[in-house]
Amino acid sequence: MFFRKKKNIPDGLWQRCDGCKSVVYKKKVEEKHNVCPECNHHFRITTKERIDITLDKDSFEEYWNDMVPADPLKFKDRIKYKDRVISEQKKTMLNEAATVGKGTIDGKDVIFCVTDSSFIMGSMGSVVGEKIARAAEMALKLKLPLIIVSGSGGGARMHEGAFSLMQMAKTCAAIARLQDAGLLFISVLTDPTLGGVMASFASQGDIIIAEPGALVGFAGPRVIKETIRKTLPKGFQSAESMLKHGFIDIIAGRDRLKSEISKILDYCNCNSSS
Incomplete structure (x- = not known):
């Protein structure tokens, strides 16, 4: 044989x-x-991959990349918060869950932000909130549209207590000032976008776009089940359900997200870069 x-x-x-x-x-x-x-x-994809597929090649200029979280509560669960941060930084090669800066989409200047679920589930602590608020203020200063791609399944970061919760109001106020000046804010929801991020800046977009199948909501299905002992209907918190009920405006696959944003920028007469 x-x-x-x-x-x-x-x-x-x-x-x-x-x-x-x-x-x-x-x-x-x-x-x-x-x-x-x-x-x-x-x-789910990394911050670098998100920048590469959304912005023009080599157009991204990062702002405030040296900001790192403090440990005001000396928080410890399984490990100390400061040790967790160091571990996440080594794992992701990011200083924090939010990356912000300036770039172009088909030659049009934008302020661009990404929150990354691989860094403590993209939760919003003081640095994430500060970066988002500063990005809105920079967009206002430069008279540019603001685009935030949210991948935050961790909500407000419990490790920072009230300092984290304060970021919800701070980011909302900064974006409100941008919108009061007549400037455009496009919010892109990816899987997952939950908690304090969804309850603050992610839901404030003039145009809200979501990727297909993205989990979008406040409390996640597991938390809801453990809290009220009920299981949500299948697909209840999906992007498709949110579109059906009017919460979001567009579902765009990753292959056409850049072109969809570019068309919106053109429609809103956003200036092309020189």
Whole structure:
């Protein structure tokens, strides 16, 4: 009896989709900006990937990248908060969950912000709130549209207590001043956008766009189930449900998000960069 020798298959060529549970070729997923080619499930992506697919190449100029959180409460759960921050910084190569700066979309100048769920679930502490507020103030100063891509499933960061909760009011006030001046704010909701972020700046957009299948709401399904002992209907907090009930304006897949934003900027007569 003869046995054919198995060929060595390199690790990392395949991955399982969280949506359809299929095993898909990783290169095909990456070619579609980390979207499943079988079911259109949008995998979570990094801040760098988000900047690369949304802004013009090499146009992003980051602001305030040296800001790091303090530890006003000397908080400790399983580990000390300051140790958790250091661990997250090493894991993500980010100083905080929010990255903000200036860039262009099809040649049009914008102030651009991303919150990243890989850094303490993108929760909003004092640094995240300060960066978002400063971004709105910079957009007002430069008379530019503001775009915030939210991927924050952690809400207000409990490790900073009331300092974190204060950021909800601060970011809302900064964005309100921007809108009172007649400038555009586009809010992009990705999976997940929950808690204090959804209850503050993420829901204030003049235009609200969501990625397909994004989990959007205040309390997540698990928290709701543990609190009121009820299970939400399937898809209740999905982007599609939010569109149906008028909470968001557009659902745009990752492959056309940039073009959708660009069309909105054109429609609103936002100036092109020189």
